[in-house]
Amino acid sequence: MHGVVQHSLIILAVLTSLGVIFGLVLAYANKKMAIEVNPLIHVVEDVLPKGQCGACGYAGCMAYAEAVVINPDVPPNLCIPGKDPVAKLVGQLTGKAAAEVEPRIAQVRCAGSHAKAVKANEYHGVQDCIAANLLFGGHKSCKYGCLGLGTCVKECPFGAMTMSEEGLPIIDPDKCTGCGKCETVCPKQVIAMMPIGAAVRVNCNSHDKGTVAKKACSAACIGCTLCKKECPHGAITMDNNLAVVDAKVCMEKCDNPVCLAKCPTKAIRHAILGVVPGSEDTVA
Template sequence: MNTAIMIVVVLTVIGCIFGLILAYVNKKFAMEVNPLVEKVEDVLPKGQCGGCGFAGCRAYAEAVVEDEKVPPNLCVPGKAAVAEQVAKLTGKSAPAIEPRVAHIRCAGDCTKAVRKYEYKGIKDCVAANLLQGGPKACQYGCLGFGTCVKNCPFGAMAMGSKGLPIIDVDRCTGCGTCVKVCPKQVIGFRLIGSKVMVNCNSKDKGGAVRKNCSVGCLGCGLCMKNCPYDNIKVEDHLARVLDHHVCVEKCSESACLAKCPTGAIKAIVNGTDLQEQSKKEAAANV
C-alpha cells in the first residue's frame, strides 16, 4: 500500500515539475501576436481558398499587417468590400478589383462529346485523367466527375444532369480553387458583365474537333473576321475574346454568335453561364 502511495506521489511531483518547466518555456519563448492581425483576419471570409497566394486567411492577415509590400486587395472572395476594410485597418491603399467568376470552357456534355472508352474507376477527374487522359475523346474537355464541385469552398458549383459543372454566379467568389484542381485546365475566369464567352478549351485542329465534339471551336476564324472591333483572336486553333470591356461597352450586334458554325461562342444571359443547363438545375442538385 505504501509503495503504491509513493508511486502516486512521485508521479505527481514529476508532473508538477514538468508542468512548471513547460509554463516557463512557454512564457520565455512566447511570441507576441499583433492584435491587428486578429482584426484583419476577422474581416476575411474564412474560405481558406488560397486565392490570395497565402496558405489561408490567417497567413494573409499576418502578411498584410507585417509586410508593407503586401497589398490589402488580395482577398478575391471578399471583393471590394473586404479590400476596403483591410486597407482601412492597415493604412494601405486598395486599388479597385474587377469582380470575376469562374467559367467552364467546355460545352461538350454527354450528348455532344464522343467517349473513347467506358470509365469504371474512381469518380474523380484527377484519377480519371491518369488513365489515358480520361474517357473523353477530346483531351482538353471537361471529364465531368465533379472534382471542382467537391472542392469549391463556397458551394457555388453543382453537377448538371448532362455531365458538366454549373456555376452559381451569385455564390461564386472567383477564388480560383476550382481552377487549381481541374486536371484539364478547363475552368477559367470571366468578368462579371461579360457578354460572350468561348465555351471550348480544345487546341486541336478543326477536323479533330468536329470528330470529337459537335460544339467545339473549329478555329475557323469566322468570328475573328466578322468582329467589327478586332476583339477576337484565334490562337492554337482556339478563338478567344481579347477584351470583354469592348464587348460590353461597344458591341450591340454580337456578330460572332451568328457566324460561329458550331455555337462554341455563347452569349452570357442575365449574368449566368449558358451551359445547356439552367441555374435552377444547379440549385436542385446542391
C-alpha cells in the same frame, strides 16, 4: 506482496511529482517565450470572407491577415472573394492604399455534355477528375474537355457549383466569388475566370484541328476563324485552333455580338451563367 505494493506506490509518487514539475516548467517557459500577437491581425481576419480559398496566395485567411498587417509590402487588395469592399476596409485598417479589385467570375469552357461529347472508354475508377485524368487523359475522346466528375464542385469553398445531369458544372452567379479555387483544381484547365459583365464566351477548350475536334465533340470550336473575321472590334483572336475573346474589348466596344451567328458549331455563346454550358441560346 506488501513490498511490491509499496514499491509501486513509490514509483507512482515519483512519476506524479515529475509530471507536476515538468508541467510547471513548461507553463513557465510558455509564458516567458510566448509571442505577443498583434491584435490588428484578428481584426483584419474578421473582415475576410473565411473561404480559405488561397486566392490571395496565402494558406488561408489568417495567414493573409498576418502578412498584410506585418509586412508593409503586402497589398490590402489580394482577397479576390472580398472584392472592393473588403480591400478598402483592409486598407483602412492597415493604413495602405487599396487598388481596385476587378470583379470576376468562373466560366466553364466546355459544352461537351453526355449527348455531344464522344467517349473514348468507360471509366469506373475513383469519381475524381484528377484521378481519371491520370488514366490516359480521361474517358472522353476530346482530351481538352470537362471530365464531369465534379472535382471542382467538391473543392468550391462557397458552394457556387453544381453538377448537371448533362455531366457539366453549372456556376451559380449569386454565390461565385471568383476565388479561382475551381480553376486551380481542374486537370484539364477547362475553368477560367472572366470579368463580370462579359457579353460572350467560348464554350470550348480544345486545341485540336477542326476535323479532329468536331469528331470528338459536336460542340467544339473548329478553328474556322469566322467569328474572328466577323468581329469589327478585333476582340477575337485564334490560339492554336481555338477562338479567344478579349472580354474587356468586347465589353467596351460591342453592343451587338454579330460573331455568334457565324459560329457553325455554336461554340461561341452569350456569357450567361447559371445554366448548362451550351444551352445559353435558349435563355438569351
